[in-house]
Amino acid sequence: METGIAVLSSRVSVGRVIYLDHAASTPVDARVLEAMMPFFAEHYGNPSGIHVQARASAQALEQSRREVAEILGCKPKEIVFTSCGTESDNLAIRGVAFAAAQAGKGRHIITSACEHHAVTHTIAQLCENFGFQQTVIPVDRWGMVDPADVKRAIRSDTVLISIIYANNEVGTIQPLAAIGEIAREHGIPLHTDAVQAGGYLDLNVDRLNVDLLSLSGHKFYAPKGVGVLFVRAGIALLPQQTGGGHEGGRRAGTENVPYIVGLAKALKLAQDMRPTENERLARLRDHLIQGIQVALPDAQLTGHPTQRLPHHASFVIPGVEANALLMHLDLAGICAASGSACNTGAAEPSDVLLAMGIPPQLALGALRLTLGRSTTAEDIETVLEVLPTVVRRLSTLQPR
Numbered sequence: 598m599e600t601g602i603a604v605l606s607s608r609v610s611v612g613r614v615i616y617l618d619h620a621a622s623t624p625v626d627a628r629v630l631e632a633m634m635p636f637f638a639e640h641y642g643n644p645s646g647i648h649v650q651a652r653a654s655a656q657a658l659e660q661s662r663r664e665v666a667e668i669l670g671c672k673p674k675e676i677v678f679t680s681c682g683t684e685s686d687n688l689a690i691r692g693v694a695f696a697a698a699q700a701g702k703g704r705h706i707i708t709s710a711c712e713h714h715a716v717t718h719t720i721a722q723l724c725e726n727f728g729f730q731q732t733v734i735p736v737d738r739w740g741m742v743d744p745a746d747v748k749r750a751i752r753s754d755t756v757l758i759s760i761i762y763a764n765n766e767v768g769t770i771q772p773l774a775a776i777g778e779i780a781r782e783h784g785i786p787l788h789t790d791a792v793q794a795g796g797y798l799d800l801n802v803d804r805l806n807v808d809l810l811s812l813s814g815h816k817f818y819a820p821k822g823v824g825v826l827f828v829r830a831g832i833a834l835l836p837q838q839t840g841g842g843h844e845g846g847r848r849a850g851t852e853n854v855p856y857i858v859g860l861a862k863a864l865k866l867a868q869d870m871r872p873t874e875n876e877r878l879a880r881l882r883d884h885l886i887q888g889i890q891v892a893l894p895d896a897q898l899t900g901h902p903t904q905r906l907p908h909h910a911s912f913v914i915p916g917v918e919a920n921a922l923l924m925h926l927d928l929a930g931i932c933a934a935s936g937s938a939c940n941t942g943a944a945e946p947s948d949v950l951l952a953m954g955i956p957p958q959l960a961l962g963a964l965r966l967t968l969g970r971s972t973t974a975e976d977i978e979t980v981l982e983v984l985p986t987v988v989r990r991l992s993t994l995q996p997r
C-alpha cells in the first residue's frame with residue numbers, strides 16, 4: 598500500500614526540475630544527512646542526562662556549538678540553538694527589548710524598511726501591545742540603508758537596532774560593520790538577521806560589529822527547523838521560552854541534537870566552499886541577469902547591482918503578474934519565487950519593493966531566481982530560453 602507521502606511525491610514528481618529557489622530553502626547535503634544519522638536511533642540520549650547515552654548527545658551538542666562558534670569568531674557559550682530563523686529573530690528582538698524595558702532603559706527600536714516579517718511583525722507587536730516605539734530607516738532604490746540615517750535615528754531611549762545582513766527578496770547586502778560602529782559608540786546592541794547570508798558571507802561577529810545574529814539551517818543545506826542565535830556575552834536577554842535551563846538559560850527545551858549536528862556540519866561545509874562556490878554562482882548569476890536584460894529590456898533588476906548575494910537575481914517585469922509567471926515557469930519545470938517564501942501567493946506588492954520606490958503595479962511583477970549547488974550553466978541557458986517566451990505570452994494576455 599502506498600503511503601500518503603509516497604502518493605504525494607509521485608504526483609509532484611515531474612522529472613528534471615530546475616530549482617532556482619535556494620533563498621526559500623535548500624536540499625539537505627548528503628554529508629550533512631550522514632553526520633546527523635547516528636543521532637536519531639543510535640545516540641538518542643537527552644543531552645541533559647547523566648549516563649553514557651546522554652553523554653554522547655551532550656558531546657555532539659557541545660562539539661556543534663564549538664564548530665558554529667569558530668565560524669562566527671565567538672565563544673561557544675554565546676551560541677544559542679533555536680528551532681528556526683524566525684525563532685532566532687523573535688528571541689533576539691523580544692528578549693533584548695523586554696530586558697531593556699524591565700531595566701528602565703527605554704522602549705525605542707530602530708530597524709530598516711527592508712526586513713523580513715520575522716523582524717517587522719515582532720517589532721510591530723512590541724509597538725502595538727507593549728508600548729514600544731520604532732523608527733524605520735528608509736532604504737535607497739537599491740534597498741540599501743545609509744548608516745548616517747541610523748545615527749540620526751538614535752534617541753536616549755533606544756534599546757536595540759535590528760538591521761538585516763542580506764535581504765531575501767532583492768539580495769542587497771547592508772553596510773553592517775559601519776552601522777555596528779555607530780551602535781557601539783552609543784552602547785546600543787545591534788541585531789542582524791543573517792538568515793540569507795549564512796551560506797554566502799563572512800559571519801565573523803567582531804568584523805561585523807554585531808551583538809546578536811540569527812541563522813537558519815535550511816538556507817545552507819541543513820534541514821528545516823533548526824537555527825542559531827548568537828548573543829554576545831553581557832547582552833541582557835529575557836528568555837522567551839521558559840522551562841529547563843537549556844542553552845545557558847536563554848532558550849528552554851531539549852535540544853534537537855541531530856538537527857544541530859546537521860546545522861554545524863552544513864555551516865562548516867558552506868563556509869569552506871564559500872570562496873569557490875560564490876565565484877561559480879556569481880558567474881552564472883551574472884550571465885542570467887545579463888541574458889534576461891537583453892531578452893526582456895523592460896525587466897528591471899531589483900536590489901544592488903554589485904553589493905548583492907552571489908546567487909541572487911531579482912527583477913520586476915512590467916505587465917506581468919508574479920503568480921501567473923511562477924505558475925507558467927513551474928509548468929515548464931522551473932522553480933522560482935516572487936519575493937520571500939512567505940509572500941508568495943499573496944497578491945499584495947512587497948513592502949520591501951515599495952520601500953525601494955518601485956510603484957505598486959510594477960512590484961506585483963516581481964521575480965526572484967536564486968541559484969544553488971545543483972545549478973548548472975545548462976540550467977541558466979534553459980531559463981534564458983523559457984522565461985522570455987513565458988513573459989511575452991503573459992504580457993499579451995494580461996491587461997496593462
Ligand code: PLP
Pocket residue numbers: 620621680681682683684686713715761763764765790792793813814815822824937938
Ligand atoms: N529571515 C530571513 C531574511 C529569511 O529569508 C527567512 C526565511 O525565508 C527567515 C528569516 C525565517 O527563517 P525560517 O524559515 O528558518 O523561520
